[in-house]
């Protein structure tokens with residue numbers, strides 16, 4: 001039996017999208033990893049299933065490129081919304097459910113503004129910050145992201161003694177360009193490499209910068225694959241944020257069958 005797939009990308013973070021409303025997708029971890037393989041498969045940072053869910057427009061089920069089901073993926077969520085509209089399932093506004101709970105999103109042509117989960121705390125550690133924006137994120141400020149060994153340091157932190165035993169973390173490096181403007185590079189857990197953009201990572205960096213520097217946003221973030229923007233409202237407690245929105249492009253690339 002063949003499976004029809006659709007490839008989407010959001011700021012260069014790319015995903016295999018599958019319409020699984022009839023629950024026929026049965027691939028296991030190893031097969032999903034093969035589909036995401038850039039030499040032997042379709043190639044992607046992750047695979048997303050769109051399924052029915054009572055009470056929502058759809059359910060997003062996300063797998064990292066290693067084939068394991070992941071925590072929330074911000075760019076994947078934006079691409080899932082675009083895919084749902086291309087399938088005629090939703091209009092310019094949608095409400096869907098993902099692993100971290102309910103999300104809303106608005107579409108404006110190729111741009112998707114995705115509501116993210118509230119953030120309930122930022123930990124300040126010796127040389128970095130840590131927060132959870134639906135996925136866990138280590139954030140370190142650097143003077144130049146271009147001169148940072150993202151993969152080398154990323155791997156050491158992801159598998160290191162602090163985060164490794166707890167399931168690992170995504171690792172972000174942020175450079176302040178000016179007020180409300182960051183440049184970010186991310187080592188992604190589950191891809192085990194740098195990706196061209198990470199939505200939950202960019203959100204984490206913007207909120208950490210807002211907390212550290214008193215920014216009110218929106219924070220513009222340049223990533224290797226393009227530009228993203230993060231809006232938020234500060235909560236009453238330090239490190240708490242609500243009404244967080246991640247905005248950027250989400251585009252169809254190609255489709256096929258495997």
Ligand SMILES: N[C@@H](CCC[C@H](N)C(=O)O)C(=O)O
Pocket residue numbers: 013045064070071072073074075076135136169170188189190191197198199200201
């Ligand atoms: N690319 C994602 C992040 C996906 C989750 C991550 N790889 C993890 O397992 O924690 C994004 O855009 O947020």
